[in-house]
Amino acid sequence: MTFHSQVLNNGLQIIGETSDSARSVALGFFVRTGSRDETAEVSGVTHFLEHMVFKGTPRRTALDVNRDFDRIGAHYNAFTSEENTVFYAAILPEYLPQAVDILADILRPSLRLEDFEMEKNVIIEEIGMYEDQPMFAAYDHAKRAYFAEHPLGNSILGTPESIRALAREQMQAYFERRYVAPNITVVAAGNFDWPRFVAMVLEQCGGWNAGASGRQGVSETRGSGAFQVIPKSKVTQEHVFLISPGPPVESPLRYAADTLALALGDDSGSRLYWTLVDPGLAESADCSFHDYQGTGSFYTSFSCEPRRTEENLALVLQVLRQVQEEGITEEELQQAKSKIGSRVVRGSERPMGRMQAIGMAWTYLHEYRTVDDDLKAFDAVTPAAIREVLDRYPLGQTTTLALGPLEALAAPRANGKP
Amino acid sequence: MTFHSQVLNNGLQIIGETSDSARSVALGFFVRTGSRDETAEVSGVTHFLEHMVFKGTPRRTALDVNRDFDRIGAHYNAFTSEENTVFYAAILPEYLPQAVDILADILRPSLRLEDFEMEKNVIIEEIGMYEDQPMFAAYDHAKRAYFAEHPLGNSILGTPESIRALAREQMQAYFERRYVAPNITVVAAGNFDWPRFVAMVLEQCGGWNAGASGRQGVSETRGSGAFQVIPKSKVTQEHVFLISPGPPVESPLRYAADTLALALGDDSGSRLYWTLVDPGLAESADCSFHDYQGTGSFYTSFSCEPRRTEENLALVLQVLRQVQEEGITEEELQQAKSKIGSRVVRGSERPMGRMQAIGMAWTYLHEYRTVDDDLKAFDAVTPAAIREVLDRYPLGQTTTLALGPLEALAAPRANGKP
Numbered sequence: 001m002t003f004h005s006q007v008l009n010n011g012l013q014i015i016g017e018t019s020d021s022a023r024s025v026a027l028g029f030f031v032r033t034g035s036r037d038e039t040a041e042v043s044g045v046t047h048f049l050e051h052m053v054f055k056g057t058p059r060r061t062a063l064d065v066n067r068d069f070d071r072i073g074a075h076y077n078a079f080t081s082e083e084n085t086v087f088y089a090a091i092l093p094e095y096l097p098q099a100v101d102i103l104a105d106i107l108r109p110s111l112r113l114e115d116f117e118m119e120k121n122v123i124i125e126e127i128g129m130y131e132d133q134p135m136f137a138a139y140d141h142a143k144r145a146y147f148a149e150h151p152l153g154n155s156i157l158g159t160p161e162s163i164r165a166l167a168r169e170q171m172q173a174y175f176e177r178r179y180v181a182p183n184i185t186v187v188a189a190g191n192f193d194w195p196r197f198v199a200m201v202l203e204q205c206g207g208w209n210a211g212a213s214g215r216q217g218v219s220e221t222r223g224s225g226a227f228q229v230i231p232k233s234k235v236t237q238e239h240v241f242l243i244s245p246g247p248p249v250e251s252p253l254r255y256a257a258d259t260l261a262l263a264l265g266d267d268s269g270s271r272l273y274w275t276l277v278d279p280g281l282a283e284s285a286d287c288s289f290h291d292y293q294g295t296g297s298f299y300t301s302f303s304c305e306p307r308r309t310e311e312n313l314a315l316v317l318q319v320l321r322q323v324q325e326e327g328i329t330e331e332e333l334q335q336a337k338s339k340i341g342s343r344v345v346r347g348s349e350r351p352m353g354r355m356q357a358i359g360m361a362w363t364y365l366h367e368y369r370t371v372d373d374d375l376k377a378f379d380a381v382t383p384a385a386i387r388e389v390l391d392r393y394p395l396g397q398t399t400t401l402a403l404g405p406l407e408a409l410a411a412p413r414a415n416g417k418p
Numbered sequence: 419m420t421f422h423s424q425v426l427n428n429g430l431q432i433i434g435e436t437s438d439s440a441r442s443v444a445l446g447f448f449v450r451t452g453s454r455d456e457t458a459e460v461s462g463v464t465h466f467l468e469h470m471v472f473k474g475t476p477r478r479t480a481l482d483v484n485r486d487f488d489r490i491g492a493h494y495n496a497f498t499s500e501e502n503t504v505f506y507a508a509i510l511p512e513y514l515p516q517a518v519d520i521l522a523d524i525l526r527p528s529l530r531l532e533d534f535e536m537e538k539n540v541i542i543e544e545i546g547m548y549e550d551q552p553m554f555a556a557y558d559h560a561k562r563a564y565f566a567e568h569p570l571g572n573s574i575l576g577t578p579e580s581i582r583a584l585a586r587e588q589m590q591a592y593f594e595r596r597y598v599a600p601n602i603t604v605v606a607a608g609n610f611d612w613p614r615f616v617a618m619v620l621e622q623c624g625g626w627n628a629g630a631s632g633r634q635g636v637s638e639t640r641g642s643g644a645f646q647v648i649p650k651s652k653v654t655q656e657h658v659f660l661i662s663p664g665p666p667v668e669s670p671l672r673y674a675a676d677t678l679a680l681a682l683g684d685d686s687g688s689r690l691y692w693t694l695v696d697p698g699l700a701e702s703a704d705c706s707f708h709d710y711q712g713t714g715s716f717y718t719s720f721s722c723e724p725r726r727t728e729e730n731l732a733l734v735l736q737v738l739r740q741v742q743e744e745g746i747t748e749e750e751l752q753q754a755k756s757k758i759g760s761r762v763v764r765g766s767e768r769p770m771g772r773m774q775a776i777g778m779a780w781t782y783l784h785e786y787r788t789v790d791d792d793l794k795a796f797d798a799v800t801p802a803a804i805r806e807v808l809d810r811y812p813l814g815q816t817t818t819l820a821l822g823p824l825e826a827l828a829a830p831r832a833n834g835k836p
Contacts, residue, residue, distance in 0.1 A: 021439040023763045023789070070687030073756030075764065092760055269488030278481075338491030342510055345441045346493065349768045371441070
């Protein structure tokens with residue numbers, strides 16, 4: 001595997017990892033913009049814009065976009081997060097020129113008014129679909145409760161109201177401000193020729209507007225500490241989130257934070273698994289670490305029969321307190337490392353996995369990391385590093401949100417006071 | 419990549435594909451037994467037994483099984499189909515000995531009575547969960563309607579009644595008859611040492627009972643031609659399946675059959691997509707080809723608002739008739755080949771994908787095929803081969819099942835009379 005990078009005059013970044021043993025190529029356009037870059041008036045515009053990108057350009061109708069991807073047998077899609085909008089395709093090596101042509105073309109979308117109005121219904125349906133998934137709804141509300149006025153609390157999908165109220169001109173203005181060349185990284189991984197790839201990207205994207213990159217409102221937050229219950233009578237299980245602070249993506253502590261979260265709340269063999277799931281007290285229990293630009297957080301969650309919520313919440317807080325005081329055992333650390341090593345390696349076996357990994361690392365840190373770099377970083381996690389994470393980001397400093405049949409829930413005495 | 423195979427004295431097959439560039443190993447135990455090998459009295463026993471395999475052995479409790487897999491960071495699971503029960507794990511190369519030890523051990527399960535009775539509830543819950551997914555329920559009923567008395571119509575999960583009535587001794591007898599060494603293939607793919615792997619398997623499995631392999635009731639079927647409506651008032655959409663005959667797994671026509679199904683009913687850019695989904699007449703439309711030992715079939719399906727069912731059914735039959743008469747276009751053929759090529763290559767990029775592919779090919783055909791062999795076989799599909807599939811397995815020879823709010827549905831005149 002060999003790494004390559006180049007910057008065009010307009011600021012567009014191009015990176016690639018070539019591998020002779022690969023038999024396909026994964027291609028991605030990473031736009032550094034997400035829900036945290038939205039104002040309240042345009043809530044949901046980033047995700048809506050991601051949809052509109054597939055609706056055509058001066059050169060292609062929406063049908064042409066579909067047909068052209070299909071013709072080259074591309075596996076393609078896109079996603080929007082708090083911080084990134086990513087468009088990608090996996091293809092056989094011989095189709096890379098066509099894939100670059102399609103993706104680069106659609107990233108300058110026409111945003112036709114008729115498509116824009118029609119697509120609003122699709123977005124509003126999607127919002128409804130997610131609202132019907134109680135775990136997702138609880139996550140979204142919990143994030144809002146934790147981040148409060150911090151822009152990371154912004155909803156990715158927006159609301160039916162914000163989507164209906166959105167004008168095409170607002171999306172156009174957002175596009176022109178955020179989809180500028182210095183905010184975009186074009187990434188390829190797999191079997192391809194680097195100089196020819198750069199030439200293709202230059203030809204397609206060399207004329208894109210430069211402009212100011214980066215984002216406003218990057219600050220650390222430790223959460224509101226709120227304790228909130230959202231009654232939903234139609235839901236059968238109670239879904240509870242506890243969010244606590246963690247290191248940001250720039251911190252070398254993120255490897256220890258990931259390891260700690262896995263030991264605490266992996267879906268098998270973790271502290272929360274043995275405490276809640278194995279004895280049948282909860283249907284699910286999980287802890288995961290999310291790192292963002294400037295801040296990070298641990299998301300601890302469980303779902304259970306409503307009548308068990310109070311007891312389970314007390315158990316979770318007890319687990320968090322015990323880990324806060326004693327850390328994790330040597331055996332838990334080793335097991336978490338085995339699992340992470342296995343995931344890192346398996347995730348890297350496809351060009352698609354490498355493309356995502358190097359694209360994210362470059363977007364956030366302008367850094368290239370090999371699979372071995374990541375394996376070594378996880379392998380080097382010590383009990384002392386776990387201790388440092390716990391000391392700097394106490395697990396007990398929780399913001400809590402419950403969504404489900406319960407009308408109310410007593411806040412445990414120790415909450416927020418580790 | 420290098421292929422290896424060996425047979426132990428008791429008849430157990432061992433195969434492997436070693437690859438120096440891989441960074442992990444995937445390991446699978448393929449047991450050639452599934453719902454088609456069940457009698458009505460023990461309906462669901464294969465799938466239930468798959469669960470019981472994880473419940474422990476004389477050497478391991480159920481907890482030990484979980485913990486031992488977790489300790490080596492294994493990504494592990496199992497599945498049961500009409501014809502196979504497969505247990506698998508993906509691990510880092512250094513953990514292959516442990517993975518062989520765990521999987522070989524659990525394949526000789528204790529089937530403790532207490533676990534057996536407890537697990538019945540889990541199975542019955544799983545049956546309920548699938549019954550709540552109307553597309554799955556429709557598929558299951560359609561398969562039964564098509565295969566009628568043929569054992570491929572047997573339900574994989576069984577019914578709550580058949581599970582409740584099952585005695586531990588019946589499962590034990592089924593296990594002793596079906597989990598014999600000659601019915602099992604142990605498969606590895608990725609980075610490992612073949613002679614050492616064979617030695618491990620020999621040590622763990624060399625003492626397993628021999629016995630009669632194979633199965634009863636392998637015959638071709640062309641389907642009952644039934645037209646059935648199952649009213650379900652709680653479901654909002656109508657779900658319709660049309661099943662027609664296709665080549666068996668032993669037939670070289672299976673590559674053309676796969677290609678034809680993709681052109682007809684892939685989830686984007688196919689005949690059915692453009693006819694039903696793109697204009698918004700149906701929420702989904704699909705065609706896929708399943709090949710079994712001795713017989714095969716095309717599953718064409720769609721879901722839509724109930725009031726549109728009749729019109730959509732007529733449209734689907736029109737598409738089938740047109741393809742039956744004219745075949746598919748050169749452009750459709752090329753597009754389907756591009757998609758298949760891309761899928762074959764992407765599916766092969768992980769040891770897990772290769773393990774599944776070589777394990778299935780060996781279980782069914784005692785044949786090793788490289789990725790290039792598969793790519794060439796698909797690339798060689800001609801309009802004449804598509805024509806041969808259509809002539810030998812007419813698309814109009816359908817068995818139809820609708821499940822949803824509708825109480826009744828008029829059988830189109832042309833149904834079953836191509």
